[in-house]
Amino acid sequence: MPGYHHDLALALQLADIADAIALPRFGAADLQVTAKPDLTPVSDADLAVESAIRSRLAVDRPDDQVVGEEFGGSAAQVQGRRWIVDPIDGTKNFVRGVPIWATLIALIDGPPGADPVVGVVSAPALARRWWAASGTGAFTRFAGGPERRCRVSGVRSPAHASLSYSEPAEWRSAGRTRQFQALLDACWRTRAYGDFYSYMLLAEGAVDIAAEPELSLWDVAALVPIVIEAGGRFTAIDGQPSGGTTVSALATNGLLHQDIMALLNG
Structure with a gap:
């Protein structure tokens, strides 16, 4: 490489x-x-x-x-x-x-x-x-x-995790209101820092989960290597590779990824 x-x-x-x-x-x-x-x-x-x-x-x-x-x-x-x-x-x-x-x-x-x-x-x-x-x-x-x-956190349970997200209306438009509410209910703390900031806080270990249901390429491309190089994981909500062209985003510290994917795809 x-x-x-x-x-x-x-x-x-x-x-x-x-x-x-x-x-x-x-x-x-x-x-x-x-x-x-x-x-x-x-x-x-x-x-x-x-x-x-x-x-x-x-x-x-x-x-x-x-x-x-x-x-x-x-x-x-x-x-x-x-x-x-x-x-x-x-x-x-x-x-x-x-x-x-x-x-x-x-x-x-x-x-x-x-x-x-x-x-x-x-x-x-x-x-x-x-x-x-x-x-x-x-x-x-x-x-x-x-x-x-930058290093992601070591939090292993959603019950101890801090989530940052964007606008609830976006989840409603994406037909994921129920799944989004399940994620909110599962987490220790939720805040809508929004946009790029959610993912940078995740890379620093200040939050543990960041997610958005709909994004354009330019919204997400720069975030991916920073999260990954900080030790986190970055995929689409359904777990597909980010690929630089994902239309949704789920970033976690890696330890929480499977649990959060299950909540958002349940």
């Missing part, structure tokens, strides 16, 4: 570029927000961040494909190297002044369905960043301090 340390270094530079654009626009009085066809918001910061990342990749990785939330592209049937970009994950938070948002950058290298091999999550309003590449471990840094390694 090739090493990806040069790609990880580039992804971290891309995150620096994104932070420099997005953070000054957070809370800006002149922030421009419009609605996409699916009625989700998009801000001028989303567009500017993705444009800047694409421009840098065109210079440094001109032969690679790019798939982004705002300007499209398809990785489903593409072979080889493709970068997956969510310029601002948590745009609804961003436009309302909630600091839980991040730029997500991932690299997939292989056939359709291959797992991402590089992931960077940069949340400048939280002064946090997380990153990983295959075989290197997962790391985080807070407020420019020293990097530290």
Whole structure:
């Protein structure tokens, strides 16, 4: 397996570029927000961040494909190297002044369905960043301090586990209300931290389970290597491999995975 340390270094530079654009626009009085066809918001910061990342990749990785939330592209049937970009994950938070948002950058290298091999999550309003590449471990840094390694928890029972999730309405839309309620009832503590943050807290061992019933590729790709390199497990809700294209997500510390899958598929 090739090493990806040069790609990880580039992804971290891309995150620096994104932070420099997005953070000054957070809370800006002149922030421009419009609605996409699916009625989700998009801000001028989303567009500017993705444009800047694409421009840098065109210079440094001109032969690679790019798939982004705002300007499209398809990785489903593409072979080889493709970068997956969510310029601002948590745009609804961003436009309302909630600091839980991040730029997500991932690299997939292989056939359709291959797992991402590089992931960077940069949340400048939280002064946090997380990153990983295959075989290197997962790391985080807070407020420019020293990097530290991410490790999932050792919790073995749902009755002792902390769950983080997204919106209950999404589970209802997915026809999984009963199963989701069973999961809530089984866990010691439940909180809706939502979006990327659920999975980064899991990678740090602060929560033990994170799950969402419906996601796009750019929502999930950067999260996968960080969770896996932290010692966790990341699959679709039904247990299928994440493959970088999963439309649902279940991440756990690994020890809880079979029990949680049974609850969500019962």
